[in-house]
Amino acid sequence: MQDADLLKLVQWLSPGFPVSSYAYSHGLETEIAEGRVTSARDVADWVGAVLEAGAGRSDAILMLAALRGEAEADALTDLARALAGSRERLEETEAQGRALALTLAALGEGDGVARPYPVALGLAARGLDLPEETVVRLYLQAFAGTLVSAAVRFVPLGQAEGQGILAALHPVIGRVAAEAIVAGLDGIGTGVFGADLAAMAHEDLEVRIFRT
Amino acid sequence: MVGRLCGEMACHRRDGEPSLGPEMLDETPLSAQMQRVAGRAGAVMGACGRLERLWQQGSAKAMLPRMHGRAPEVVFLNTAGGLTGGDRLDYRLEVGAGAHVVGTTQTAERAYRSGGGVARVETRLVVGRGARLHWLPQEVILFEGAGLERLLVAEMAGDAELVVLETLVLGRAAMGERLRDLRLTDRREVIRDGRPAIVEAIRLGPDDLTRAGTAGLNGAVAVATLSLFARDAADRLARLRAVLPGDGPVRAAASGWDGRVVARFMAAEAFPLRRAVARAVATLTDGPLPRVWQI
Numbered sequence: 148m149q150d151a152d153l154l155k156l157v158q159w160l161s162p163g164f165p166v167s168s169y170a171y172s173h174g175l176e177t178e179i180a181e182g183r184v185t186s187a188r189d190v191a192d193w194v195g196a197v198l199e200a201g202a203g204r205s206d207a208i209l210m211l212a213a214l215r216g217e218a219e220a221d222a223l224t225d226l227a228r229a230l231a232g233s234r235e236r237l238e239e240t241e242a243q244g245r246a247l248a249l250t251l252a253a254l255g256e257g258d259g260v261a262r263p264y265p266v267a268l269g270l271a272a273r274g275l276d277l278p279e280e281t282v283v284r285l286y287l288q289a290f291a292g293t294l295v296s297a298a299v300r301f302v303p304l305g306q307a308e309g310q311g312i313l314a315a316l317h318p319v320i321g322r323v324a325a326e327a328i329v330a331g332l333d334g335i336g337t338g339v340f341g342a343d344l345a346a347m348a349h350e351d352l353e354v355r356i357f358r359t
Numbered sequence: 360m361v362g363r364l365c366g367e368m369a370c371h372r373r374d375g376e377p378s379l380g381p382e383m384l385d386e387t388p389l390s391a392q393m394q395r396v397a398g399r400a401g402a403v404m405g406a407c408g409r410l411e412r413l414w415q416q417g418s419a420k421a422m423l424p425r426m427h428g429r430a431p432e433v434v435f436l437n438t439a440g441g442l443t444g445g446d447r448l449d450y451r452l453e454v455g456a457g458a459h460v461v462g463t464t465q466t467a468e469r470a471y472r473s474g475g476g477v478a479r480v481e482t483r484l485v486v487g488r489g490a491r492l493h494w495l496p497q498e499v500i501l502f503e504g505a506g507l508e509r510l511l512v513a514e515m516a517g518d519a520e521l522v523v524l525e526t527l528v529l530g531r532a533a534m535g536e537r538l539r540d541l542r543l544t545d546r547r548e549v550i551r552d553g554r555p556a557i558v559e560a561i562r563l564g565p566d567d568l569t570r571a572g573t574a575g576l577n578g579a580v581a582v583a584t585l586s587l588f589a590r591d592a593a594d595r596l597a598r599l600r601a602v603l604p605g606d607g608p609v610r611a612a613a614s615g616w617d618g619r620v621v622a623r624f625m626a627a628e629a630f631p632l633r634r635a636v637a638r639a640v641a642t643l644t645d646g647p648l649p650r651v652w653q654i
Binding site for chain 1: 545548554556557559560561563566571573574575579600610611612613625
């Protein structure tokens with residue numbers, strides 16, 4: 148079953164899965180628009196920081212908690228909502244989670260209940276016969292890929308340059324995944340003050356391509 | 360504004376009000392021998408802001424200076440002057456139905472080099488029906504090698520108003536200190552009508568102090584979060600945004616959703632951040648700053 152389940156997970160996490168991940172920049176659009184992120188180096192630093200000390204790590208912990216049934220789904224939903232630090236961050240996790248649950252339900256997977264994205268994904272992945280290391284690494288790579296793709300389109304960067312950034316982030320993804328596996332819900336915490344401010348400031352941007 | 364909800368009705372305790380519970384009577388003596396600092400202090404302010412109960416133990420103090428007609432201020436103080444590894448400090452402030460109370464700290468709280476273990480500071484706030492609590496402590500200053508675990512839990516009734524300010528200063532900026540080593544976990548939870556409304560969990564270690572790029576601290580030594588939870592929070596967002604600094608040494612932004620407004624600040628110097636935060640607090644609370652603040 149593992150091979151079939153791996154294909155399922157890769158499909159759910161692919162940029163083509165209709166959760167509109169291309170529409171969310173997590174605040175990166177603000178940084179690019181205001182000239183704080185202008186190069187491949189800046190993008191790699193920004194996405195790396197968000198993976199290690201921001202929503203990457205926190206959402207990975209939430210996703211694992213849902214996968215393991217560490218807490219009730221409703222309690223995890225409340226926690227994920229409460230952890231959203233601004234209006235658009237909440238929209239980003241709720242809208243994508245809702246779309247994920249609906250699409251999965253259409254495929255005969257899951258209960259179709261709208262929940263924040265990491266919770267919805269973790270619940271869906273419960274039915275997969277895959278090691279949690281695999282699930283969390285692919286989850287983080289998909290998140291990083293979304294941000295890099297936003298940067299490629301908006302900085303802009305070359306396609307190959309973007310893929311180079313993502314490839315260079317593989318060690319970070321491995322490290323964050325390993326940490327998330329042992330952290331537990333009490334280990335949730337972030338230190339990306341700049342990214343959090345950027346997400347808030349995005350609400351006020353005059354010209355916006357991305358929803359967040 | 361003070362006492363606007365303190366009519367005849369509001370002055371009687373009602374069923375279902377977040378409990379000014381009996382668990383508070385359980386003041387287990389702390390085994391202080393092993394600890395350099397151990398303290399707990401708290402106050403229960405009844406309806407209309409009358410002091411119902413006050414307790415203090417060890418190095419923690421809670422005081423109520425005369426306010427001459429202004430909303431009562433409960434001022435907390437750690438007389439030990441700072442915290443280090445193994446220290447433990449507990450503050451609690453409860454505000455009864457309809458009352459308006461300001462809570463603050465007498466001075467900045469200093470977390471010194473840990474010397475092993477972490478210092479733990481826990482703050483519990485309870486805000487009853489129709490009550491207003493403005494929790495406006497002064498900043499926490501983290502010294503090189505500090506190990507600090509903070510937890511703030513605020514339980515509020517759905518129709519209450521709560522303002523929470525948290526300011527962290529990394530190192531003694533006036534001395535040009537740049538931190539290289541630090542362990543901080545700082546979790547702030549607001550529970551409204553029994554459900555988590557916000558959880559802000561900050562986690563800082565040595566890697567965060569040197570992280571490249573603009574997503575992290577990026578050279579900032581002072582950060583603050585100012586939150587308002589109130590039925591009319593959305594109405595105050597535009598006014599708050601109008602007083603946030605645009606260009607200059609302080610980066611700030613605000614957001615509003617689901618009956619709350621949150622503003623964040625970061626700066627490479629503490630003083631301009633303090634000034635920007637003070638302005639935002641005055642706007643958001645529509646009242647004077649705590650008297651012990653020195654801006």
